[in-house]
Amino acid sequence: MATQNPENRRFHRIRFDAPCELHWQDQVWPAELLDISLKGALVERPERWDVPLSEPCELVVHLNGHEAAIVMAVELMHVEGDCLGFKCQYIDIESVMHLRRLVELNLGDPGLLERDLAHLIE
Numbered sequence: 001m002a003t004q005n006p007e008n009r010r011f012h013r014i015r016f017d018a019p020c021e022l023h024w025q026d027q028v029w030p031a032e033l034l035d036i037s038l039k040g041a042l043v044e045r046p047e048r049w050d051v052p053l054s055e056p057c058e059l060v061v062h063l064n065g066h067e068a069a070i071v072m073a074v075e076l077m078h079v080e081g082d083c084l085g086f087k088c089q090y091i092d093i094e095s096v097m098h099l100r101r102l103v104e105l106n107l108g109d110p111g112l113l114e115r116d117l118a119h120l121i122e
Helices: 093-107 110-121
Strands: 014-024 027-037 040-044 056-063 068-080 083-091
Touching (some): 040 056, 040 068, 056 083, 068 093, 083 093
Antiparallel strands (some): 014 027, 040 083, 056 068, 068 083
């Protein structure tokens, strides 16, 4: 699978190590978030992960020692070694506010955040 050039990405990925959970059907896997954007996430593959590609899942990223969370309905898009790539299908308003703040703090440039938000609503 070809790797996309970071300059061509429509959404900036933020390297962010955080505990998370992946939910699929009646199963829950604890995992570790590797990076996140306004449109998806890269997660370390948990043990005994056996979910097929294109399956809808839920990603819960724990913030501030579990005081807050980013919750996304996601679709498994690719598996590369020990990494799972998810595309965001839905995110609630509270989660989007947490994610926006996280992206804003890590990008350090309000213009880049506004560009990402513009791509999100296209």
